[in-house]
Amino acid sequence: MTDPLLIAGSALSSRLFVGTAGYPNQQVLLDCLEASGAEIVTVSIRRISLGGYAESLVDLLGGRYRLLPNTAGCATVRDAVLTAELAREALDTNWVKLELIGDRETLYPDVEQLVQAAEQLVRSGFTVLPYCNEDPVTCRKLADVGCAAVMPLGSLIGSGMGIANPAAIELICSRSRVPVVLDAGIGTASDAALAMELGCDAVLANTAIAKSHDPLRMAAAMRAGVEGGRLARLAGRIPKRRFAEPSSPQLGLVGS
């Protein structure tokens, strides 16, 4: 494996995490996951409908992908911690994408509660990947309480608005002691490439793929975007100039 992503001692070959919600149907989801090359796919934990239990596609993904359960929708430390504990029991993983939502309309994280819940879960042996604000101080606090990575938002969940504040994301990446996974807001492949060029270690995409006109093609595009962005980051961009710099030789011009 060249250029693996290391999170909590696990080496991951793909830097694209993919969410499993909102695809036109289960076959498209399966095909998209395949095309994305993702190793980590996110799932939610929800109450079963009483009166029947049938294994669903999500159950079947477990053998092929590393399932990362989230605490999506939780608005209190208690609910988020319990959801994480239920996820650990259901999926036999101590990894959790911790979401603690402070506002139903914008789905912005509740930072105060997020840090508390993260600390509590780390103490209980969880590998915590918190969805958080694009703010270097919040990211530092989350790393300080033992989070294995931070997942700052590019823009609002599901908005497709891309990276609203690239400077903040770049700042977070330059200072973070733990891997940075750009979460939320990705709209198309260039957003994913930009995230990687800014220094992110990985990108999570869901709606951008699931709701694309051609999800399968977008899954492949997202993979290429992440890979291209990562290569560009490692290669290093040239400095920006205010004026033109001819790329062809100046000497030997015809007619000179």
Next chain:
Amino acid sequence: MTRIRINGVEEEVAVATLADLLVTRGVDPTARFLAVAVNGAVVRRSDWPARPLFPGDDVEIVRPFSGG
């Protein structure tokens, strides 16, 4: 009959244990990927057959779904 709360809904049930409750609600207790909490604490699968139900118990029965 015992009055408990199952996934947010109050109900009268006539079962002795958590495992019995799952069976009477059409949930196979051996199905993979299930998890159960009572009163805010996870009850391990191995404890389901022995866990009695008390009046007022708040039971959550969950599984993974699609998510982002």
